[in-house]
């Protein structure tokens with residue numbers, strides 16, 4: 001039997017309803033520690049709802065365990081140091097400087113009303129450099145483009161230096177080179193032992209992860225390694241065979257499946 005600490009996150013019998021409609025239905029899932037898991041599925045499948053529930057932002061039934069311990073048994077600050085979160089369309093005050101936004105990620109490490117330490121400043125600098133945002137550190141968030149802003153919010157999540165990092169559509173607004181930078185950043189974090197869970201619509205990027213969770217109608221349709229043929233089949237299936245997964249230069253990529261008429 002796999003020991004509990006091998007799982008960064010466990011969801012057991014998770015149900016969530018929104019607006020009176022079931023969104024997650026008795027969902028059970030385990031996220032392996034020290035690996036990168038991507039969550040994919042059609043619009044409305046419940047991916048963001050699942051990520052929010054895993055981050056402790058609410059569920060109706062079931063339980064969520066972080067490193068083997070139920071979320072509600074964690075102290076708030078210890079939990080915020082262990083699990084960092086980058087939400088979909090997340091934001092911060094427009095008049096805050098880029099540096100101060102990234103410093104928000106250090107709050108769980110700082111005593112109440114305590115000044116940031118040298119370690120906090122070092123973590124912020126590292127995160128801003130990792131996301132190529134260091135040069136704008138004096139600018140306010142409101143002066144940045146959508147993609148630049150997303151990189152700063154990513155820096156805020158990275159600055160936490162949490163063991164578990166959840167990201168909902170982290171590539172939104174990022175141009176292709178910065179998507180590639182994000183990929184390298186995730187690979188580096190995982191090599192250092194961080195657990196990464198990302199919700200991604202960019203299926204070719206999602207396939208770079210080690211594990212994939214395929215979600216449909218609030219249920220896990222499939223969970224497995226991206227290297228497994230069954231996982232790639234589940235992926236094509238959940239998108240009604242309207243994509244095809246092909247291997248190009250040793251990488252799995254998703255392509256639109258063109259109908260004979262439009263081919």
Ligand SMILES: Nc1ncnc2c1ncn2[C@@H]1O[C@H](COP(=O)(O)OP(=O)(O)OP(=O)(O)O)[C@@H](O)[C@H]1O
Nearest residue numbers: 018019020023041042043044045046047048049050
């Ligand atoms: N506040 C809300 N009130 C009512 N229904 C909601 C609310 N938030 C989300 N929903 C519904 O819950 C379902 C799941 O939403 P969720 O955002 O988790 O899906 P998703 O898989 O992340 O979708 P997408 O790929 O479009 O981002 C959707 O059908 C959505 O319309």
